[in-house]
Amino acid sequence: MRTISSIHIIFVSILMFFTIMAQAQTNAYSVKTVVIDAGHGGKDPGACGKFSQEKNIALSVALKAGGLISMNCPDVKVIYTRKTDEFIELHKRAEIANKAKADLFISIHVNANTNPNSNGTETFTMGVAKNEANLRVAKAENDVISLESDASQYQGMSANDNEAIILHNLQQGAFCDNSLAFAGMIQNRYKEDVGRKDRSVQQAGFLVLWKTAMPSVLTEIGFITNEEEEKWLNNSDNQAELAYAIYRAFVDYKKYIEKRSNGEITHNPQTEQNVAPSPKPAPAPSPAKPTVNNNNKPAPKPTPAPASKTESYIYYSIQIGAGKDKIATTPENFNGLSNVFYIEEDGLFKYYCGKTSTYKEITLLLPEVKSKYPSAYVVARDNTNKKLQLTEARQKTK
Ligand SMILES: [Zn+2]
Numbered sequence: 446m447r448t449i450s451s452i453h454i455i456f457v458s459i460l461m462f463f464t465i466m467a468q469a470q471t472n473a474y475s476v477k478t479v480v481i482d483a484g485h486g487g488k489d490p491g492a493c494g495k496f497s498q499e500k501n502i503a504l505s506v507a508l509k510a511g512g513l514i515s516m517n518c519p520d521v522k523v524i525y526t527r528k529t530d531e532f533i534e535l536h537k538r539a540e541i542a543n544k545a546k547a548d549l550f551i552s553i554h555v556n557a558n559t560n561p562n563s564n565g566t567e568t569f570t571m572g573v574a575k576n577e578a579n580l581r582v583a584k585a586e587n588d589v590i591s592l593e594s595d596a597s598q599y600q601g602m603s604a605n606d607n608e609a610i611i612l613h614n615l616q617q618g619a620f621c622d623n624s625l626a627f628a629g630m631i632q633n634r635y636k637e638d639v640g641r642k643d644r645s646v647q648q649a650g651f652l653v654l655w656k657t658a659m660p661s662v663l664t665e666i667g668f669i670t671n672e673e674e675e676k677w678l679n680n681s682d683n684q685a686e687l688a689y690a691i692y693r694a695f696v697d698y699k700k701y702i703e704k705r706s707n708g709e710i711t712h713n714p715q716t717e718q719n720v721a722p723s724p725k726p727a728p729a730p731s732p733a734k735p736t737v738n739n740n741n742k743p744a745p746k747p748t749p750a751p752a753s754k755t756e757s758y759i760y761y762s763i764q765i766g767a768g769k770d771k772i773a774t775t776p777e778n779f780n781g782l783s784n785v786f787y788i789e790e791d792g793l794f795k796y797y798c799g800k801t802s803t804y805k806e807i808t809l810l811l812p813e814v815k816s817k818y819p820s821a822y823v824v825a826r827d828n829t830n831k832k833l834q835l836t837e838a839r840q841k842t843k
Contacts, residue, residue, distance in 0.1 A: 483507035487532030492557035494669035509688030539656035550661035565642030572648025583649035623660035
């Protein structure tokens with residue numbers, strides 16, 4: 446009888462241990478869904494420059510940024526409020542994010558100012574505008590509701606309704622801190638990675654952020670009213686650079702949130718300039734030299750989840766090494782690099798970093814990878830992971 450009850454106690458203890466562990470796992474918070482909102486669209490062109498419209502630039506950068514997140518963060522679901530030139534009401538954009546229970550909302554816009562010399566990037570979170578300039582930005586972005594069918598959706602809320610904004614932020618609690626943290630990360634990436642003028646993190650009362658029930662930002666990627674910047678913003682390579690900065694800020698944020706959720710960090714990085722991880726030196730995956738597959742073996746097993754299982758596409762990646770050993774693709778094993786995956790081919794495990802849909806984007810990642818793996822090089826493959834000649838791939842993806 447005694448033995449049975451001891452066994453019983455041990456059994457219950459083990460069960461309790463696993464229940465607690467399972468609970469701890471579900472409680473660990475991670476960034477699983479992001480909503481990318483391309484500002485304006487359809488009958489609402491947004492701000493206009495000499496030859497282009499905000500809605501088109503915003504959509505292009507939004508699709509590129511979302512594409513980078515989908516390809517490189519297979520555990521993250523990317524939802525777009527629009528993927529084409531269509532009119533979506535502001536409150537519907539928030540609804541899309543709320544319905545998806547998104548963890549982050551990124552609204553992408555292009556700025557305008559009567560001063561033709563204004564330039565640079567700024568990222569807003571919901572808050573009381575501290576100056577006229579910020580208030581003007583919010584008013585201009587909110588203006589679109591004059592084109593909507595039912596403005597009563599916004600219950601009279603306006604960009605200068607400070608009381609309502611303060612109440613909103615009180616209700617949002619921790620989301621505000623996280624919005625500020627992410628806004629700081631985006632601005633940091635624009636400045637450090639793309640070299641854009643930093644107009645820093647700002648606050649104002651934007652209707653599109655009003656109803657979102659998650660950390661949310663509105664990022665202005667440049668001024669369409671500045672002749673030089675308008676030209677720069679319409680160049681697809683530059684759009685790719687901005688998209689890459691948004692993607693990297695997203696990864697910074699995801700790491701920050703997940704580390705904080707695991708109790709590894711307790712501070713808010715908003716006050717810190719750069720939250721880029723400082724990687725611990727770790728051994729290269731294998732001393733074996735990377736080998737290029739030129740024979741006709743059967744198509745290798747697809748490794749990370751591709752963006753789409755049915756569509757055919759070409760992707761670029763950076764091969765960092767190859768060897769006979771399978772190594773866990775964690776940053777610790779790869780000099781701090783995240784987004785590492787492997788493809789099993791010709792009896793070797795080939796390790797790659799990053800996945801992009803354009804050559805330009807992968808070249809942006811190359812310096813960082815080469816600083817850790819000097820012999821790393823760019824490869825192109827198709828959706829079945831078949832290796833392609835770079836020149837052939839670049840002709841098809843340009
Ligand atoms: Zn806008």
